[in-house]
Amino acid sequence: MTTLTDPPRAGFRLYLLFNDTRYRSLTFQAIALMLLIFAFAYLGSNLFRNLTAAGLNISYDFLGSSAGYDINQRLIEYDSQSTNARAAVVGILNTLLVAFLACVTATIFGVIAGVLRLSNNWLVSKLMAFYVEIFRNIPVLIWIIIIFTIMTAVLPGPNKFRGDSATASMVLDMFAFTNRGIYVPAPTWGAGSSILVLTFIASIAGIFAYRRYTTKLLYDTGRLLPVFWPSIALLLMPTILMYFVLGRPVGLDLPELRGFNFQGGLKIGGPLIALWFALSVYTGAFIAENVRAGIQSVSKGQTEAALALGLRPGRVMNLVVLPQALRVIIPPLISQFLNITKNSSLAIAVGYADVTATLGGITLNQTGRAIECVVLLMLFYLTISLSISAIMNVYNNSVKLKER
Amino acid sequence: MKKTVFLGALTVAGLAAGASAAATLDDVKARGKLNCGVTTGLVGFAAPDANGEWKGFDVGVCRAVAAAVFGDPTAVEFVPTTGKTRFTALASGEIDMLARNTTWTFSRDVDLKFEFVGVNYYDGQGFMVPKDLGVGSAKDLDGATVCIQTGTTTELNLADFFRANNISYEPVPIETNAEAQQQYLAGACDVYTTDASGLAATRATFEDPAAHVLLPEIVSKEPLGPLVRHGDNEWADVVRWSLNALIAAEEMGITSANVEELSAGTNNPEVNRILGTEGNLGEMLGLSADWAKNAIMAGGNYAELFEKNIGETTPIGLARGLNAQWTDGGLLYSPPFR
Numbered sequence: 001m002t003t004l005t006d007p008p009r010a011g012f013r014l015y016l017l018f019n020d021t022r023y024r025s026l027t028f029q030a031i032a033l034m035l036l037i038f039a040f041a042y043l044g045s046n047l048f049r050n051l052t053a054a055g056l057n058i059s060y061d062f063l064g065s066s067a068g069y070d071i072n073q074r075l076i077e078y079d080s081q082s083t084n085a086r087a088a089v090v091g092i093l094n095t096l097l098v099a100f101l102a103c104v105t106a107t108i109f110g111v112i113a114g115v116l117r118l119s120n121n122w123l124v125s126k127l128m129a130f131y132v133e134i135f136r137n138i139p140v141l142i143w144i145i146i147i148f149t150i151m152t153a154v155l156p157g158p159n160k161f162r163g164d165s166a167t168a169s170m171v172l173d174m175f176a177f178t179n180r181g182i183y184v185p186a187p188t189w190g191a192g193s194s195i196l197v198l199t200f201i202a203s204i205a206g207i208f209a210y211r212r213y214t215t216k217l218l219y220d221t222g223r224l225l226p227v228f229w230p231s232i233a234l235l236l237m238p239t240i241l242m243y244f245v246l247g248r249p250v251g252l253d254l255p256e257l258r259g260f261n262f263q264g265g266l267k268i269g270g271p272l273i274a275l276w277f278a279l280s281v282y283t284g285a286f287i288a289e290n291v292r293a294g295i296q297s298v299s300k301g302q303t304e305a306a307l308a309l310g311l312r313p314g315r316v317m318n319l320v321v322l323p324q325a326l327r328v329i330i331p332p333l334i335s336q337f338l339n340i341t342k343n344s345s346l347a348i349a350v351g352y353a354d355v356t357a358t359l360g361g362i363t364l365n366q367t368g369r370a371i372e373c374v375v376l377l378m379l380f381y382l383t384i385s386l387s388i389s390a391i392m393n394v395y396n397n398s399v400k401l402k403e404r
Numbered sequence: 405m406k407k408t409v410f411l412g413a414l415t416v417a418g419l420a421a422g423a424s425a426a427a428t429l430d431d432v433k434a435r436g437k438l439n440c441g442v443t444t445g446l447v448g449f450a451a452p453d454a455n456g457e458w459k460g461f462d463v464g465v466c467r468a469v470a471a472a473v474f475g476d477p478t479a480v481e482f483v484p485t486t487g488k489t490r491f492t493a494l495a496s497g498e499i500d501m502l503a504r505n506t507t508w509t510f511s512r513d514v515d516l517k518f519e520f521v522g523v524n525y526y527d528g529q530g531f532m533v534p535k536d537l538g539v540g541s542a543k544d545l546d547g548a549t550v551c552i553q554t555g556t557t558t559e560l561n562l563a564d565f566f567r568a569n570n571i572s573y574e575p576v577p578i579e580t581n582a583e584a585q586q587q588y589l590a591g592a593c594d595v596y597t598t599d600a601s602g603l604a605a606t607r608a609t610f611e612d613p614a615a616h617v618l619l620p621e622i623v624s625k626e627p628l629g630p631l632v633r634h635g636d637n638e639w640a641d642v643v644r645w646s647l648n649a650l651i652a653a654e655e656m657g658i659t660s661a662n663v664e665e666l667s668a669g670t671n672n673p674e675v676n677r678i679l680g681t682e683g684n685l686g687e688m689l690g691l692s693a694d695w696a697k698n699a700i701m702a703g704g705n706y707a708e709l710f711e712k713n714i715g716e717t718t719p720i721g722l723a724r725g726l727n728a729q730w731t732d733g734g735l736l737y738s739p740p741f742r
Contacts, residue, residue: 056516056517069563157591157592160591180593261549349579351579361488362559368491
């Protein structure tokens with residue numbers, strides 16, 4: 001009997017790098033990497049050489065000088081004397097705001113449309129198919145402009161609210177729908193309002209605790225406690241009680257027509273609404289398809305088994321189908337969220353001051369520092385996209401198939 | 405998309421390596437055509453007509469320069485640029501000159517390293533409001549919503565004006581003139597502000613122009629002129645004196661109709677020097693002797709270009725105002741040709 005021995009090892013030869021499957025892929029990757037580095041180094045050195053020849057330089061000094069322009073929507077303190085860097089931050093916050101809002105609503109639209117598209121009701125499923133096909137197949141820029149134009153044309157201007165022959169009026173004396181945006185009452189925080197906020201946060205925590213308790217009870221004893229109404233009660237009752245106990249600390253600042261515009265209250269600008277809504281319905285159509293695919297990927301046997309156990313259709317969807325479908329839905333959902341964030345750079349089409357409009361628009365144009373501004377923009381979008389991916393991947397790991 | 409733009413910019417900067425260092429005039433001559441940067445379309449100043457041919461006041465300057473260099477006003481490649489791309493295009497050598505209602509400012513001249521060779525239109529920022537708003541002065545605009553075309557100096561002027569007068573406003577940045585017009589007419593903004601020439605042009609297209617007034621305040625100086633890169637003075641001279649030739653031609657009474665006749669020789673030595681029948685100005689510039697004659701024949705003198713493209717007989721309907729000759733109380737003043 002001969003024992004198994006290792007095959008005879010030939011000494012390493014250079015040609016093995018190309019012929020041997022053990023090394024070949026590494027070799028080609030190394031070559032590709034070197035070519036890539038070389039290409040970037042060439043472009044970079046070329047840029048610097050030519051900028052030097054033209055007497056120009058790469059300088060970020062402009063970020064510290066005053067921007068000189070005003071921005072209509074700002075989440076932080078900003079005026080025309082603030083620096084370009086601050087203008088960029090204002091833009092970044094606006095980008096994040098609209099991206100966040102659109103991600104939330106697009107998901108809601110998408111899940112509803114995706115589930116309804118599989119409805120047995122012919123009308124409902126066809127309506128949803130119509131929604132998906134219409135919105136998915138027309139570019140988002142067109143949607144943004146259509147929605148903004150409709151808002152501008154249909155809603156009345158503030159001057160229509162003025163005078164005795166006013167053709168428009170405020171809803172409930174609290175909300176004003178104008179073609180510049182929607183004005184809603186803003187809360188004014190009086191003394192003791194912090195306690196009220198804390199109460200509210202505590203009641204939300206209470207809801208989670210209650211839900212956890214009911215689940216535990218269900219698993220331990222099989223008793224099913226009502227969840228929905230107690231949750232609503234927990235959410236509202238303590239806060240309302242505290243509101244009166246503390247002597248109504250929170251008031252409302254109502255919008256009111258003064259001068260050219262409505263003053264007071266909270267203004268949700270027309271551009272924000274148009275951009276938010278357009279991104280939501282557009283991306284919602286894509287998400288609807290992801291959701292449909294996810295649901296259809298769950299074997300029909302699961303639904304039948306659940307129904308056989310006596311679960312109602314709503315519970316079958318919520319407890320059996322959707323949790324399994326999430327595994328299929330989440331990865332493409334991540335890329336839809338990235339698309340929303342990147343598509344929000346179309347904001348300037350409707351005059352929304354996102355980072356592309358402030359840093360990549362007015363600042364770039366006023367300082368002429370095109371390369372610097374574009375590099376910063378690239379870094380910003382890259383960072384945001386990678387962060388969203390990272391967060392969503394954590395969530396994906398939590399819902400993916402757990403192998404025990 | 406972002407990456408493409410950046411790499412594109414790098415590549416352009418790279419390809420232009422030789423171009424920006426060498427003498428632009430030689431490059432232009434060798435290429436056989438002039439690359440002239442213009443707007444993407446502003447009727448009256450630079451816009452393609454129904455046949456796809458570029459027409460306008462700024463286009464006229466490009467054609468005059470091309471005619472001065474080649475004797476052929478059609479030897480121009482028009483490169484449409486936006487407010488954002490114009491400076492990169494010029495700095496990288498993609499275009500030889502920029503004639504795109506660009507305001508001559510200190511930082512553009514000094515920091516961005518460009519050479520403004522003159523002024524072809526003296527403008528200023530104005531305000532337009534609907535008449536029924538009952539506003540008589542821009543100082544009454546406290547709290548107003550203002551539509552601005554973004555990517556111009558108007559944003560900074562606006563901020564400065566309202567700050568200096570200690571009144572507040574809400575800016576609505578708009579990408580194009582057409583959109584701004586739509587917003588303004590729908591009442592989404594109370595005021596529309598841009599260069600007074602642009603306001604006049606915009607108002608002319610309204611259904612009822614009389615329902616809108618231009619406020620008396622002109623809040624800024626906007627000298628618009630062609631520009632070239634720093635560091636190539638010979639080329640800057642060619643563009644500068646081509647423009648001056650158009651202005652001087654109006655002053656001297658040289659028009660596209662009589663230039664042929666005058667170039668046979670006149671009693672006026674300066675006319676003779678401009679038209680190249682006396683002296684050797686063309687040679688000094690590195691051009692042919694009849695360079696200025698060609699430039700004038702391309703589209704006429706300054707007055708002819710003005711009247712044909714933006715004057716009172718056109719839909720734009722601008723009066724000469726500051727853009728009259730100095731002899732008529734305007735600011736146009738060409739240095740002498742000697």
